[in-house]
Amino acid sequence: MKGKVFDGLKVAEFAWVIVGPAASRYLAEHGANVVKIESHKRLDTLRGTSPFAHNKPTVDSSMAFGRHNPNKYSVSIDLQHPNGKKLAWKLIQWADIVTESFSPGTMEKLGFGYEDVKKLRPDIIYLSSSMQGRGGPHSGYAGYGMNAVNLCGFTEVSGWPDKPPAAPHGAYTDYINARIDALALIAALDYRRRTGKGQWIEQSQLETSLHFFAPPIMDYQINGRIMGRDGNRCEETAPHGVFPCRGDDNWIAITVSNQEQWRSFCRVIGQPHLAERKEFKTLAQRKKNEDELEKLIADWTVKFLPEEAEAMLQKAGVPSHIVARPKDVYEDIQLKDRGYFVPLKHPVMGTQSFEPQSSFILSKTPRRINRPSPCLGEHNEFVFKTLLGMTDDEIARHIADGSITTELPGQFKVSM
Amino acid sequence: MYNQETKSALPGYRILDLTNGGCMLGGRLLADLGADVIKIEPPWGSPSRTGPYYKDIVDPEKSLFWWSYNANKRGITLDIARPEGRMLFKDLVRNADAVLESFEPGYLGRLKLGYADLIRIKPDIILTSITPFGQNGPKAHYQASDLTVWASGAYLYACGNPDRAPTRIGFPQAGFFGGAEGAIGTMTAIWHRNNTGEGQHVDVSMQESALSPHLNVLQMWDVSGVEFHRLGGALYVPSTGVRQPIYFACRDGYVMILVQGGNEPFISSSARLVKWMEEEGMAPEWLVKLDWKLDYDATTMGQPIADRVGEAVERFTMTKTKAELYEDGAIRRQILIAPVYNTRDISEDLQLKARNYWEKFEHADINDSVVYCGPFIRMSETPLEYRRRAPLIGEHNDKIYRKELGIPGEKLDSLKEKGII
Numbered sequence: 001m002k003g004k005v006f007d008g009l010k011v012a013e014f015a016w017v018i019v020g021p022a023a024s025r026y027l028a029e030h031g032a033n034v035v036k037i038e039s040h041k042r043l044d045t046l047r048g049t050s051p052f053a054h055n056k057p058t059v060d061s062s063m064a065f066g067r068h069n070p071n072k073y074s075v076s077i078d079l080q081h082p083n084g085k086k087l088a089w090k091l092i093q094w095a096d097i098v099t100e101s102f103s104p105g106t107m108e109k110l111g112f113g114y115e116d117v118k119k120l121r122p123d124i125i126y127l128s129s130s131m132q133g134r135g136g137p138h139s140g141y142a143g144y145g146m147n148a149v150n151l152c153g154f155t156e157v158s159g160w161p162d163k164p165p166a167a168p169h170g171a172y173t174d175y176i177n178a179r180i181d182a183l184a185l186i187a188a189l190d191y192r193r194r195t196g197k198g199q200w201i202e203q204s205q206l207e208t209s210l211h212f213f214a215p216p217i218m219d220y221q222i223n224g225r226i227m228g229r230d231g232n233r234c235e236e237t238a239p240h241g242v243f244p245c246r247g248d249d250n251w252i253a254i255t256v257s258n259q260e261q262w263r264s265f266c267r268v269i270g271q272p273h274l275a276e277r278k279e280f281k282t283l284a285q286r287k288k289n290e291d292e293l294e295k296l297i298a299d300w301t302v303k304f305l306p307e308e309a310e311a312m313l314q315k316a317g318v319p320s321h322i323v324a325r326p327k328d329v330y331e332d333i334q335l336k337d338r339g340y341f342v343p344l345k346h347p348v349m350g351t352q353s354f355e356p357q358s359s360f361i362l363s364k365t366p367r368r369i370n371r372p373s374p375c376l377g378e379h380n381e382f383v384f385k386t387l388l389g390m391t392d393d394e395i396a397r398h399i400a401d402g403s404i405t406t407e408l409p410g411q412f413k414v415s416m
Numbered sequence: 417m418y419n420q421e422t423k424s425a426l427p428g429y430r431i432l433d434l435t436n437g438g439c440m441l442g443g444r445l446l447a448d449l450g451a452d453v454i455k456i457e458p459p460w461g462s463p464s465r466t467g468p469y470y471k472d473i474v475d476p477e478k479s480l481f482w483w484s485y486n487a488n489k490r491g492i493t494l495d496i497a498r499p500e501g502r503m504l505f506k507d508l509v510r511n512a513d514a515v516l517e518s519f520e521p522g523y524l525g526r527l528k529l530g531y532a533d534l535i536r537i538k539p540d541i542i543l544t545s546i547t548p549f550g551q552n553g554p555k556a557h558y559q560a561s562d563l564t565v566w567a568s569g570a571y572l573y574a575c576g577n578p579d580r581a582p583t584r585i586g587f588p589q590a591g592f593f594g595g596a597e598g599a600i601g602t603m604t605a606i607w608h609r610n611n612t613g614e615g616q617h618v619d620v621s622m623q624e625s626a627l628s629p630h631l632n633v634l635q636m637w638d639v640s641g642v643e644f645h646r647l648g649g650a651l652y653v654p655s656t657g658v659r660q661p662i663y664f665a666c667r668d669g670y671v672m673i674l675v676q677g678g679n680e681p682f683i684s685s686s687a688r689l690v691k692w693m694e695e696e697g698m699a700p701e702w703l704v705k706l707d708w709k710l711d712y713d714a715t716t717m718g719q720p721i722a723d724r725v726g727e728a729v730e731r732f733t734m735t736k737t738k739a740e741l742y743e744d745g746a747i748r749r750q751i752l753i754a755p756v757y758n759t760r761d762i763s764e765d766l767q768l769k770a771r772n773y774w775e776k777f778e779h780a781d782i783n784d785s786v787v788y789c790g791p792f793i794r795m796s797e798t799p800l801e802y803r804r805r806a807p808l809i810g811e812h813n814d815k816i817y818r819k820e821l822g823i824p825g826e827k828l829d830s831l832k833e834k835g836i837i
Contacts, residue, residue: 005607005608006607051640137766137767138747151755155649157585158584164663165670169574170574170633184425184795187426187450189607195797202795202796203794206767211592212587213587213759214789216587217762218468218483227758227759237561244581253563255564319564321567321568324572325637326570333555334623353638359625363531363616413679
């Protein structure tokens, strides 16, 4: 029988929120067993983040959490409790990979730092991801991707030159870091297969993310040029922008990359003479007269719905796409064709659409989402009994002494 | 001597890299991990040798973009569109583990170098294709650019000022997401091949990766029917429509301060901010008395209080620099502050220096050393190493074609003459 790529691979996920959990999804979508180690006493921030199914906020009904955790198992244990620690050790013993994304020092304090784990499991692959890494004056800096996006320079170069920066929404850099982590984990597996050795993968999210911004940094260090923001314009291309369409807040993105496309573009907008006009004939001239050029284009795009403009421009071979709104992606014919959204029935949320984390399809072992995100502690029995071989009595004792958590200590709190 | 079997995470997997633009990052990541990545470009030089340039000298050999995303790779030239070039490419594929490419879907197939052709030469080859929308489907042949792909993922819609067009990140990102996905997909396929002997075609969609950074924006629509509105970085509270300001001007730029109340996890940061303002005589009495839990709860508060708090905070931040707000506020007082760094701030950052992040790298050909971003991740047993700067045009032609493939010198000269290499 043909298995999935990572069948039999085991991940103990202490990591929370986005970076670590998104990283392990690449493995989970290709067959790995990922167990999330959670607790009722300290909820994953995403469990309190909107939106909530049926607008009923509960610990198990956030689709912000759901989006980042399908295909996984969840156990709920109290890591402060001595018997909870024992359970965590059993999971570490079981695992090939341990992930964590607390502030540096937290896992060490709990007794599960890399050095502790290595003593028991020298072949463990252990991923630590934090905002600014171990060591150095800013190591203790706590924060989300919302903070990092500013430190990495992305905010400074987003928005308009005549306005304050317009930060990329949300936790942008988390989605860079998750990818790099997934790659490093697979590379570490490859190394372990060859040598039998595990290792510690230590990530500063700042250091990782700068690779998506490297040339502008070199441009400063070598040429002294500080990159600013310039809307959607591009030095090597014009027109290159986002233009208004008919309707409220409707937009289309258009890029004209060469002279042939420029002539086609002018024909589409019904002004073929424009292509030869001296103000716009060459790229240099179009850059020089870009304000006027963009106004001319907007006068045309505003007459059409984004889809209408896109159809005309694509037919003429001009790079273009509607600026998709959230509703649009759920109707996107291409995403449908690739089976991007996967509807699955969740015990609390009902049927919800889940997204893959892998943006690739392997021809023989395609990604698969076959289980919805877990409820908190949903798999205590499955994990401890079936995967770890504990008895019902043992599990009952952990529930009785509170080392397996079953209830929130107070009222469930919703963040934004 | 450097032994890739035991010193680097990956053994010297032979990866042929035909990608362009940001997608070149994928091969770079694999090369940093230890793979033997060969960048293949046309004899006249890759179109991805773009600006900015070293000392602003417009020269394909001085492209900082090229340097950034091709370090640790070797480089050869080859015109795969010509029959003799195709033959040579097939020779290379015989000894390769994977091929990375970012041409439009079907291009390699038309050259008889598609997946179906390559498996005839090497049955377990892995072909990783990175394209805007994937290999098949109604948009597979869409004309696209980094900007239009970004637009297709709806993340563009969520970014920018409310009163103007949505804006991208000024340094285009979709290609890098595609490249990173290509690297993960390739390694996933290599792991599978090592287990089973079976190769496969990896089909990356940049559109899908452009959907990724959304956090909860898509689900807000799908689950609650709420459409997110871009606010130029302010926090948008979907249940009330309130916008909480979190970006503030300061003396030399901008900072973000997560000023939040209610049930937000780091509400104590807001209290520490007010305490600091108070110490410096800049906290109005009403702000000192503000109950962050009750009065600044995102789910019940109104816009006037958000604006009032924002104005008071900005009056304070305007008295300080980014560095002061970062060091005194974020580091010393544990307030959730992040300076809006520009490329100079990044270059001078204390933490990056303390962790010895920057790597100085010799460029013998220009008799200078150049500073690069350091390891993209730290691996205790297999630290990432800079082994070589990005290749010059055709730099390793002789080494790879003659010494490794065994093509005689005269044949190479003739290929060179014909413009194939």
